[in-house]
Amino acid sequence: xxxxxxxxxxxxxxxxxxxxxxxxxxxxxxxxxxxxxxxxxxxxxxxxxxxxxxxxxxxxxxxxxxxxxxxxxxxxxxxxxxxxxxxxxxxxxxxxxxxxxxxxxxxxxxxxxxxx
Numbered sequence: 001x002x003x004x005x006x007x008x009x010x011x012x013x014x015x016x017x018x019x020x021x022x023x024x025x026x027x028x029x030x031x032x033x034x035x036x037x038x039x040x041x042x043x044x045x046x047x048x049x050x051x052x053x054x055x056x057x058x059x060x061x062x063x064x065x066x067x068x069x070x071x072x073x074x075x076x077x078x079x080x081x082x083x084x085x086x087x088x089x090x091x092x093x094x095x096x097x098x099x100x101x102x103x104x105x106x107x108x109x110x111x112x113x114x115x116x
Contacts, residue, residue, distance in 0.1 A: 007041075011045050020040060025044060039105050041103060042065045044065065049099065050095060081106070082106065
């Protein structure tokens, strides 16, 4: 079994976080080090370390990441101007916490996808 992460503790409300959404499949909360005016992390409640460990049984929770992202983006007024969704995988992909998560970023022009 994968090691517990800080996100697991946030999901169980054992450590404080600004939780914006939570249901039986996913939890969404503000990033503590935002890279844009809106920076929310959306995580499945089940611990999946990276995209490499995703199985068919995770499809409902991972699909929920997108519907929750759409809902939170609309609530933040980002839908018309746009926003970015990012999922990083492993070290070279920029993943820092090994509990799969989606970043929802917006509130200003975000520039190019990657630095050159």
